[in-house]
Amino acid sequence: MIIGRYSVALAAQCFALLTAHGLQAESVRTNPTEIRPKAEAAVPYSSVRYDSDHRRDPFLSPIAAARKGENLDVEEPRGEPPPGISGMYIAQVRLVGTSLSDISQTAVLQGQDHRAYFLQEGDRLFDGYLKEIGLDYAVLVRETKLKSGKVVTEVVTKRLRTP
Structure with missing residues (x-):
């Protein structure tokens, strides 16, 4: 008998929550002209900034960093042509x-x-x-x-x- 009372009470509470949520959802849907204001500024992220202390980044290739200023799509010089x-x-x-x-x-x-x-x-x-x-x-x-x-x-x- 006690289990039956608790289950009836639990079912009544769930029904009340579902109907309240459904009414709230309908009230939001019934007013389509209302526009929500957008966030004006981005949220600043709090993170720890990495200090390299003048050491190279281990995830970047040192060869690619050295060639960064060079144009690599240029023809390589061939040297002096032989006779004939x-x-x-x-x-x-x-x-x-x-x-x-x-x-x-x-x-x-x-x-x-x-x-x-x-x-x-x-x-x-x-x-x-x-x-x-x-x-x-x-x-x-x-x-x-x-x-x-x-x-x-x-x-x-x-x-x-x-x-």
Whole structure:
């Protein structure tokens, strides 16, 4: 009997709380034109400030900090070019002719020194290499090494000049 009285009393209190909460929620919903004021200032956070005492941050790379002022997307200097075709840029040569046979393919390139050079696939120039030789074209790949360590490649197709 005692358990029954407590359960009835507990149920009555829960019902009273639920109905009071429901009425309060309805009163908020029934007044939609009321606008709540926004907080004008941010709440200041109370935290302890870290004093490094002139020591480096262990979570930052010292190499990246040293290179912070450098532009890393700039081409790295190549140095002094060697003599001959291996010292010429792709932009300095032009395709004069091609020779195709069953066993080899040869491209005839004329350099800035007006000499003819016979190259096969894989031969290197100063800023790239010869990738492919066709009937009337040669495909060269220009390689640019950036200061960041990336190598950017560009495909250049040289065509025979036809009258």
